[in-house]
Amino acid sequence: MADIHKIAKAYYARATEEEREKAKNYFRSLDANCDGKISFAEYKTMVSRRCANDTMFNAIDKNGDGSLDIEEVLALYFILMKCPLRSCNACGSSISGAYFSYLPCEKNDPNTYELCCSCYGGGKFEHHHLAAKKFEKVDAGIQRQKKI
DSSP states (O other), X not given: OTTHHHHHHHHHHHOOHHHHHHHHHHHHHHOTTOSSSEEHHHHHHHSOTTTOSHHHHHHHOTTOSSEEOHHHHHHHHHHHHHSOOEEOTTTOOEXXXXXXXXXXXXXXXXXXXXXXXXXXXXXXXXXXXXXXXXXXXXXXTTEEEEEO
C-alpha cells in the first residue's frame, strides 16, 4: 500500500476533467459535516463493507492525523475505480502484495476467493472447494508467479 498515493497522483494527473470532477464529488459525498476532512466515522458509513476497516483507513491516511483530506481521498477514489483492492477472505485484511487465489473461483469473478500469505500458510481458512492444491500464488493481483 506504500505506493497507493503515487498511483493515485499519476491517475489524477492523466484524468479527464470529468474524471477529476467525479473524484472531487466523491470526496464531497464522504464529507457529511462539510468540514473539508473525512473522519473514520464518516468514512466507514460511506464506503463498501470491504473497505470500511481501520487498516484501509490508516493506509490511506498518509499523514497519520486520523482524518482524510482531499488528496488522501483521491487516492482511495482512483484505487477503487482503477485498481480493484483485494482482501483476505479468511481474516478480512487488505492484500497489497503477494496472495493466494483459488483458480476455479477466479473464473467466476467477482466472487473470487483470495487468502493472504498468513492465512494460507497457517491453514486458517475454510472454503467449499477442498482441493487446496488449486490455489495459486499471485503477486499484487497482476501477475501469476507459480502454481503451489
